[in-house]
Amino acid sequence: MVQRVLLQSDVHSKSDKSPVTVADYGSQVLVSFVLERELPSVPFSLVAEEDSGDLRKESGQDTLKRITDLVNDTLANDGSYSVAPLTTEDVLRAIDNGKSEGGSIGRHWVLDPIDGTKGFVRGDQYAIALALLDEGNVVLGVLACPNLPPTSIGSNQLHSSSNGVGSLFFAEVGHGAYTQALDGSTQTRVHVTDIENPEEASFFESYEAAHSSHDLSSSIAEKLGVKAPPVRIDSQAKYGALSRGDGAIYLRFPHSGYREKIWDHAAGCIVVSEAGGIVMDAAGNPLDFSKGKFLDVVAGIIVTNQKLMPSLLRAVKEALNEKASSL
Numbered sequence: 001m002v003q004r005v006l007l008q009s010d011v012h013s014k015s016d017k018s019p020v021t022v023a024d025y026g027s028q029v030l031v032s033f034v035l036e037r038e039l040p041s042v043p044f045s046l047v048a049e050e051d052s053g054d055l056r057k058e059s060g061q062d063t064l065k066r067i068t069d070l071v072n073d074t075l076a077n078d079g080s081y082s083v084a085p086l087t088t089e090d091v092l093r094a095i096d097n098g099k100s101e102g103g104s105i106g107r108h109w110v111l112d113p114i115d116g117t118k119g120f121v122r123g124d125q126y127a128i129a130l131a132l133l134d135e136g137n138v139v140l141g142v143l144a145c146p147n148l149p150p151t152s153i154g155s156n157q158l159h160s161s162s163n164g165v166g167s168l169f170f171a172e173v174g175h176g177a178y179t180q181a182l183d184g185s186t187q188t189r190v191h192v193t194d195i196e197n198p199e200e201a202s203f204f205e206s207y208e209a210a211h212s213s214h215d216l217s218s219s220i221a222e223k224l225g226v227k228a229p230p231v232r233i234d235s236q237a238k239y240g241a242l243s244r245g246d247g248a249i250y251l252r253f254p255h256s257g258y259r260e261k262i263w264d265h266a267a268g269c270i271v272v273s274e275a276g277g278i279v280m281d282a283a284g285n286p287l288d289f290s291k292g293k294f295l296d297v298v299a300g301i302i303v304t305n306q307k308l309m310p311s312l313l314r315a316v317k318e319a320l321n322e323k324a325s326s327l
């Protein structure tokens with residue numbers, strides 16, 4: 001249902017200069033609405049990326065109206081809920097449901113309504129990412145990737161939208177990771193690749209050089225002996241693709257000063273972990289989702305299978321040391 005609201009329209013700039021679209025807000029409203037309806041007896045706490053601040057300003061009124069129309073059209077077309085059309089106030093309230101801070105106590109949903117907004121606007125990869133935290137641990141994750149083909153991808157297929165059906169990934173702690181096509185075909189269990197030789201490995205990184213240092217990852221890949229060029233795609237679709245073995249490594253090294261958010265990694269992290277992979281920061285620590293909406297990671301995030309992780313960590317350390325001594 002959520003995919004239907006994803007129109008490439010109305011791109012606005014947030015205070016941190018990152019883009020947000022009517023579709024980001026609309027997706028957050030719909031997921032918030034559905035979670036509240038489906039789980040009325042569970043105390044509801046949602047940590048989500050978008051907030052209603054700009055939509056409450058005079059300049060945000062047109063956008064708010066378009067979001068409201070989009071959400072109402074989507075609910076009417078879907079037909080699963082027979083409710084009166086939402087008002088603009090309902091929409092603001094649904095967005096504000098995502099204001100929780102998360103943390104180590106109780107349960108919290110974690111939502112990135114559109115992850116990879118820049119990819120979405122370009123017509124490339126993006127994901128809707130939802131996870132559940134229980135006492136600070138990710139226990140459930142769902143990643144919908146509407147432009148990621150359900151079959152294994154080659155790097156040549158990734159920079160334009162697939163016209164076909166996308167991919168869904170989901171995982172519950174202790175129960176493995178699964179995928180299915182977004183049209184609802186049968187579920188199959190996924191596993192990360194079992195490649196041991198880095199020369200046979202390929203690696204994913206952000207399409208946007210502003211989000212992750214391409215120089216650093218190329219230096220790491222070279223030290224490791226990776227021969228293939230980087231596969232650059234937006235969003236947590238990288239975690240999904242890695243969980244089914246489309247690539248062996250994911251490297252993410254934000255430029256200094258950037259703080260990672262839990263909604264950018266929670267769903268992807270459990271999908272890859274349940275597929276047998278490992279997600280760590282550059283110092284080899286597991287990601288800690290219990291500290292609120294930020295993730296405190298050392299230098300960056302690295303993902304691969306059990307066999308490649310020790311040599312990847314060594315290559316990362318060497319590359320970071322080299323970088324530090326060249327400054």
Ligand SMILES: Nc1ncnc2c1ncn2[C@@H]1O[C@H](COP(=O)(O)O)[C@@H](OP(=O)(O)O)[C@H]1O
Nearest residue numbers: 114115116117118206210211234235254258264
């Ligand atoms: N300067 C920066 N460095 C690192 N990540 C950034 C960034 N600015 C934005 N991001 C994050 O990178 C995410 C996209 O990841 P990727 O680069 O893998 O496509 C964005 O998610 P949103 O698109 O949900 O805002 C945003 O949270």
Ligand SMILES: [Mg+2]
Nearest residue numbers: 018019049117
């Ligand atoms: Mg964003």
Ligand SMILES: [Mg+2]
Nearest residue numbers: 112115116264
């Ligand atoms: Mg994101």
Ligand SMILES: [Mg+2]
Nearest residue numbers: 049112114115
């Ligand atoms: Mg987002």
